Amino acid sequence: MRSSVKQKEVREAILDATDSLLSRYGYKKMTIDDLAKEVGIGKGSVYLHFTSKEEIVLSHIDRIIEQLKGKLAAIAGSDEKPEERLRKMLKTRVLHRFESVQHYTQNLNDLLAAIRPSFLARREDYFSQEARIFASVVEAGQQSGDFATGADAAEIAESMILATNSLLPFNLTVQELGARKDVEKKIRRLADLLLQGLCAR
Amino acid sequence: MRSSVKQKEVREAILDATDSLLSRYGYKKMTIDDLAKEVGIGKGSVYLHFTSKEEIVLSHIDRIIEQLKGKLAAIAGSDEKPEERLRKMLKTRVLHRFESVQHYTQNLNDLLAAIRPSFLARREDYFSQEARIFASVVEAGQQSGDFATGADAAEIAESMILATNSLLPFNLTVQELGARKDVEKKIRRLADLLLQGLCAR
DNA sequence: TTCTGACTGAAATTGATTTTTAGTCAATTT
DNA sequence: AAATTGACTAAAAATCAATTTCAGTCAGAA
Structure with a gap:
């Protein structure tokens, strides 16, 4: 021990x-x-x-995602309304990723170039893992009657991930993404639009 | 003449x-x-x-966007229901961009690296121009009573652009984006989610 | 007036040489 | 015995001088 x-x-x-x-x-x-x-x-x-330098940096990224998944699961398990939970989760997803590389003075391009193939494979896994947490809240909302039923919760969750991907520091550096408060505004508006569609009418 | x-x-x-x-x-x-x-x-x-090699390729990209804007404007001006117009426009935006580089055997990375600063500036312009076309349809839908009123049409249009950006071949090559039919499925689902929220209830 | 391709300087490439570094493993420490 | 280390090696990266390529120009041809 x-x-x-x-x-x-x-x-x-x-x-x-x-x-x-x-x-x-x-x-x-x-x-x-x-x-x-x-x-x-x-x-x-x-x-x-x-086992290798590549595995070190991939593990470093893994850790960032694990921390994010922790935050997401905490919000998902809270007692707020499903809509509010999803709103917070979307914002958290974008801002956690933003903050995790905000202090980087060096470009991430050389990192991405060096580990591109293995990173892209993992990226897909990250997406599924995050989507699963989102899907659990969508489902809960459908069962509680807050969200319209009929739609596939897993598909909705995937689309939410997809829609917020362009705000992640992947292709664009943090500098290119713009000031934090601009990113915050964008994700807030996007979340509004995405959530409007879910709510039962 | x-x-x-x-x-x-x-x-x-x-x-x-x-x-x-x-x-x-x-x-x-x-x-x-x-x-x-x-x-x-x-x-x-x-x-x-x-005036320069850079201007040549930027003009080439400009032309792709001009073609896209033509398609978008045509759909926007059609007589279908606003919801259906937006759905087609979203799909067109993603697939036009996909098809415009689908035949590239070479990576676009060296192109992007070479023209990055000036391209990123234009990219923002492209987004605004496309958003304006989307906004016109959103507004029309609000006035016709098909969409809920109250929300800012320009903001909604921007969010729609943002949400579909991660399906454009920018950071990811066409190969990495996956097969055309997968992209098609993804944009269809995403469009469904985005549009569900607009419709008047 | 419109167009061209030989020309130029700057940048990229090459290849031979040196330096750096990822990864290993025999020796050392705990 | 188990954990840790840093000198070592092979391979990759950096350096540099010589060579080639190429973006952009401009004097002259069409």
């Missing part, structure tokens, strides 16, 4: 350092030597936790 | 050749010499119509 707790801590510390170095230097200029030094462990020890 | 018709033809021919070379070789490997040869004019003549 003791050592497994320690192991988790080291793994987390490596991912923390990854975020720090990635934001300062970008992918190519982030070296494993630097990373190990930042964590205060030997270079070889990094490879006790990860 | 005679010569201005000819001039337009040459300009169009240059843009046709641009599409052809771009799709076969990508941006960097498309040379102005090749382009002139393909059109059957001298290299210098290319510069009678455009």
